[in-house]
Amino acid sequence: MNEIETRTMAKVMRRLVPFLILCYFAAYLDRVNVGFAALTMIPDLHLSKTAFGFGAGIFFLAYFVFEVPSNLALDRFGASRWIARIMITWGILSGAMALVSGETSFYVVRTLLGAAEAGFFPGIIFYLTLWFPGVYRARVVAYFMAAIPLSSVIGAPVSGLILYTDGMLGLRGWQWLFILEAVPAILLGFVCWFYLTDRPDHAAWLAPEERQWLTERMAAEQAARERARRYTILESLIDPRVLAIALIYFGAVAANYGFTFWLPQIVKAFGLNNAQTGFVTAIPYVIGTLGMVYWGRRSDRLGERKGHMAIALIAAAVGLAASAVLSDPLAKMVLLSVAGFGIFAAISVFWTFPTAFLSGTAAASGIAIINSIGNLSGFAGPYVMGALRDYTGTFTSGLFVIAGATVVALIIVLLLPHDRALEEAPATPAE
Numbered sequence: 001m002n003e004i005e006t007r008t009m010a011k012v013m014r015r016l017v018p019f020l021i022l023c024y025f026a027a028y029l030d031r032v033n034v035g036f037a038a039l040t041m042i043p044d045l046h047l048s049k050t051a052f053g054f055g056a057g058i059f060f061l062a063y064f065v066f067e068v069p070s071n072l073a074l075d076r077f078g079a080s081r082w083i084a085r086i087m088i089t090w091g092i093l094s095g096a097m098a099l100v101s102g103e104t105s106f107y108v109v110r111t112l113l114g115a116a117e118a119g120f121f122p123g124i125i126f127y128l129t130l131w132f133p134g135v136y137r138a139r140v141v142a143y144f145m146a147a148i149p150l151s152s153v154i155g156a157p158v159s160g161l162i163l164y165t166d167g168m169l170g171l172r173g174w175q176w177l178f179i180l181e182a183v184p185a186i187l188l189g190f191v192c193w194f195y196l197t198d199r200p201d202h203a204a205w206l207a208p209e210e211r212q213w214l215t216e217r218m219a220a221e222q223a224a225r226e227r228a229r230r231y232t233i234l235e236s237l238i239d240p241r242v243l244a245i246a247l248i249y250f251g252a253v254a255a256n257y258g259f260t261f262w263l264p265q266i267v268k269a270f271g272l273n274n275a276q277t278g279f280v281t282a283i284p285y286v287i288g289t290l291g292m293v294y295w296g297r298r299s300d301r302l303g304e305r306k307g308h309m310a311i312a313l314i315a316a317a318v319g320l321a322a323s324a325v326l327s328d329p330l331a332k333m334v335l336l337s338v339a340g341f342g343i344f345a346a347i348s349v350f351w352t353f354p355t356a357f358l359s360g361t362a363a364a365s366g367i368a369i370i371n372s373i374g375n376l377s378g379f380a381g382p383y384v385m386g387a388l389r390d391y392t393g394t395f396t397s398g399l400f401v402i403a404g405a406t407v408v409a410l411i412i413v414l415l416l417p418h419d420r421a422l423e424e425a426p427a428t429p430a431e
Contacts (some may be wrong), residue, residue, distance in 0.1 A: 003215040004210060008206065009136065009214060011205070011206060012131055012206075015205060016131060016196075016353060017143050019191075019195060019196075020124055020127075020144050021144055021146065021150075022147075022188065022218070023083070023087065023124075023188050023192065024124065024144060024145070024151075024183040025088070025147040025150060025151050025184075026184040027117065029184075030090060030091070030094040030113075030181060030185055033094075033155065033177055033301070034056050034110075034158065035056070035154065035261045035262065036177065036264050036278070036387065037163075037174035037177050037263050037428055038115070038167070038174075038261075038264070038275075038404045039096075039267065039277070039394050040163055040172065040173055041174040044174065045102055045103075046102075049386040049390045050226050051106075051386075053382045053385055054107070054240075055103070055106040055107050055381045056111050056382045057115075057378060057380065058111050058114070058374055059110045059113055059378065059379070060112070060114060060257075060303060060375045060377075060378035060379040061111070061376070061379050062112070062113075062114030063114040063117065064373070064376050065377060066119065067119060067122060067372035069119075069370040070118045070119025070123065070368070071119050071122050071123055071126060072366060072368070073119070074119060074123040075126070076205045078198040079123065079196050080192060080194070080195070080196040080197070080198055081193060082119070082123065083124070083189075083192050083288055084190065084192040084193040085189075086118075086123070088186055088190070088364075090117040090120070090185060090190035090334070091115045091182045091184075091185030091186035091189060092184065092186065092299070093109060093112050094113060094115050094181070094182040095186075096109055096112075096178075097178040097429050098178040098179050102340065103239075105316055114115070119368070120173070121371060121372075121429075122367045124144065124369070125141070125367050126197075126367050128140055128141065128144065129367075130199055130216075131200060132220065133218065133221055137300070137352050138296040138297075138300045138348060138351075138352050139293075139296045139297045139299075139300045141296060141351045141352070141393055141431035142292050142293050142295065142296025142297065142348035143293065144318065145344070145348055146250075146292050146293055146307070148288075148347070149284075149286070149292060152260065152285035153285045153325040154282075154287050154288060154380035156278045156285065157278040157279050158277060158278070160274045160275045160277055161273045161274075161278065161288050161401055162176055162180060163176045163177060163375035164274070164375065172270050174274060185252055188271060190200045200214040200215045201215045202216060213325070217282065236369055239366070241416070241417075243373075245354050245416070247409070248309075248412050249350060249371070250373060250376065250405070251375045251377070251406050251407075251410075251412075252343065252346050252347060252409055253377045253381070254377035254380060254381035254406075255316050255381070255403070255406045256343050256344075256378075257377070257381045258382060258383055258384070258385045258399075258402035259284075259320070259336075259340070259343060260385075261381075261382040261385070262389075263281055263284070264278075264338075270329040280333065284339065284340030285334060285340060287337040287338075287340050288341055289344070290311075291341035292348040293347035294345075294347070296349060299352070305349055305352050306414070306416075308345075309346055309349045310323060310413050312341075312343075312346035313342060313409055314342075314346035314410060315342030315345070315406075316342030316346060316403075317407050318335075318342075318402045319335045319336060319339025319341075319342055320399050320400075321403040322335045323335035323336050323339065324396045324403070342406075346406075346409075351367075352373045354366055354370055372377065377405065381401075381405070384402075385398035386398075388401070
């Protein structure tokens with residue numbers, strides 16, 4: 001690694017990654033705080049567990065419909081404007097969750113929230129491919145996606161405490177939860193418009209030689225991928241490898257959201273109050289945060305992807321399945337923490353798979369279709385967990401189902417070819 005690369009990538013890392021982590025923290029908090037609101041919202045609105053699971057998951061059906069168009073719009077209009085639009089509209093709609101009064105309004109607002117947020121996550125993943133060479137990608141994605149478990153490490157205790165605002169100004173605690181946690185997204189949306197730089201050649205905050213080096217390096221990597229195969233938008237949407245990767249993500253996301261939406265209620269069943277539930281729920285996410293960052297850095301350092309992905313999925317499957325058959329709270333939390341490590345470590349490595357062979361506008365569309373198909377399990381996982389909870393009276397069957405989804409993802413990972421060399425390129429553009 002030469003001096004200009006070290007200096008340039010350090011500047012890019014400092015400029016972009018902390019801000020994007022903060023944005024994703026706000027996004028994920030607004031996406032999953034419904035899991036904590038459920039502790040008092042379900043009895044207040046007389047919702048069944050099935051109805052809650054359906055409403056929590058319907059977000060992802062709208063997300064699926066608008067995902068690809070939104071990511072193409074980001075490529076067309078630029079990250080700063082489009083991500084700002086996404087954040088402001090989802091913040092407003094997240095706050096509007098305080099207005100729901102029953103099943104129908106719950107379903108409607110969650111659907112609108114999914115449509116508003118569509119494109120944010122794959123847009124950021126695509127945006128990172130414009131700024132970070134392949135050899136940096138697993139660790140950068142891990143840093144960015146550490147916002148997922150961090151949002152629960154911090155958000156779970158805070159959400160549990162906000163529920164004690166019950167009755168303030170005539171509102172229930174779960175209503176205050178939605179209102180207060182929507183504010184950061186709206187504020188960050190306005191900051192985003194002015195702070196983000198769309199592409200390296202527009203970066204006035206880099207020295208001219210740094211800007212030139214990064215622009216040429218990213219062009220070299222794109223040229224290397226396109227020499228192997230240049231994908232059109234349509235080809236990226238129907239390519240068997242893209243669809244296989246989407247199925248891997250489907251399994252990982254099913255585990256993630258089944259785990260995330262229902263964990264507060266699993267923990268509450270230990271006999272804890274809301275504040276205690278918040279702090280105990282944070283434990284698997286602390287393990288997940290550390291695991292995500294460590295596993296992504298390790299994968300980059302060793303230049304290995306498939307083995308890291310497979311080991312993480314095995315940990316997720318074993319942790320979820322074993323926790324389903326144990327009733328002791330301490331043993332259950334240890335195994336749920338193993339599952340948390342596996343789920344989040346797998347996600348940190350996952351996005352190196354599609355970005356190894358897709359580039360340009362095809363990357364925008366391909367990443368979006370992978371994310372949208374994968375996130376359909378964000379509907380399926382919580383809904384199945386809720387329906388099985390109503391039917392059986394326990395979370396045992398639901399935990400087995402989402403553990404099974406990670407096993408299917410594991411099998412596809414082991415069968416899928418992955419050319420690590422396509423992540424690398426010469427430091428200067430090809431002639």
